[in-house]
Amino acid sequence: MKKFTSMLIFLLMLGAGSCKISKDTPKVTANLPDHFRDQSDADTTSIADLPWNTFFADTILQKLIMSAIEKNYDMQIALKNMEAAQLILTQVRSGYFPQASLQLSSTSSRPSDNSLNGLSLNEFLGSSHIEDYTGVVNVSWEADIWGKIRNQQKSSLAAYLGSMEAGKAVQTQIISLITKGFYNLMMLDAQLAIARKNVALNDSTLEIIRLPVQCRSGEFSCCTAGTGSAATG
Structure with missing residues (x-):
């Protein structure tokens, strides 16, 4: 009888412990400085806050970047992942109704x-x-007593924000690769133009060097022609 009573008490305690409502884990805040080194509050401008289409003023480069973003498969997958995560978040939020x-x-x-x-x-x-x-x-209607819907909403929100950051990372990588290739091509074009100018300059220098020799050879032929005509006369 005592064994049965102790077993019953153990089961009741176990059931009461399993019915305990979950608690939110406290957030740990890191002690971060208000400013980076000697940065003042007056200076609020940052390159990261500028859109890419205003940062790069070249219209040809803007068209190349826009075309790459629209037709890149990784970017399309990232956008679809964002749409799926947003739909899942909307569906989870409807669990309260x-x-x-x-x-x-x-x-x-x-x-x-x-x-x-x-x-x-x-x-x-x-x-x-x-x-x-x-x-x-x-x-x-499901009453969110145990925090099931709330935890699902937090997880879905984290997945949605993660998909957004992944999309931004893919877009940043695409812009970086296109911009790097574009300016490398411009650098090669400039080097090719400089090389062509150097070739033209070398040709001009060679003509300048050959000019006195041609003049001297012309004077010698003129003198020879004049002597021969005098002897004949």
């Missing part, structure tokens, strides 16, 4: 004409079949 459902069904039965039901049906109702229509409305 009552849920209603409607069910409609219809059945039709035709007894045999030679049976008793068929004879009585034709005689009293003037029909050879029976139709039955049923409509059921179900209304339910």
Whole structure:
């Protein structure tokens, strides 16, 4: 008897412990400085706050970035993940409201004409079949006593914010790669233009060097031509 009583008390304590309402975990706040090094409150400008289409003024680069963002597969996947996370968050938030459902069904039965039901049906109702229509409305509401819906909402919100940050990271990577390639191409074009100018300058220098030699060779031929004409005369 004592063993049964102690077992019953243990089960009651275990059941009471399992019915305990969950508590929110306290947030740990880190001690962070108000300013970074010697930054003052008056200086509030930051490059990170500028949109990419205003940071890069080149219209060609803007078109390239926009086309890459719209057609990049990773960016499209990130956007779809954001949409899915937003829909899940909206669905979880609707858990606080009552849920209603409607069910409609219809059945039709035709007894045999030679049976008793068929004879009585034709005689009293003037029909050879029976139709039955049923409509059921179900209304339910879950009280968030144990914090189930609240915890699901927090998890869905964290997933949605994570998908947003992932999308921003993908967009930043795309912009960085496009911008780096664009300016590298501009640098190579500038180097090619400088190389062509150097080739033209070298050609001009070579012509300048060859010019005295051509003049001297021309004077020698003129003198030779003049001597020959005098001897002939």
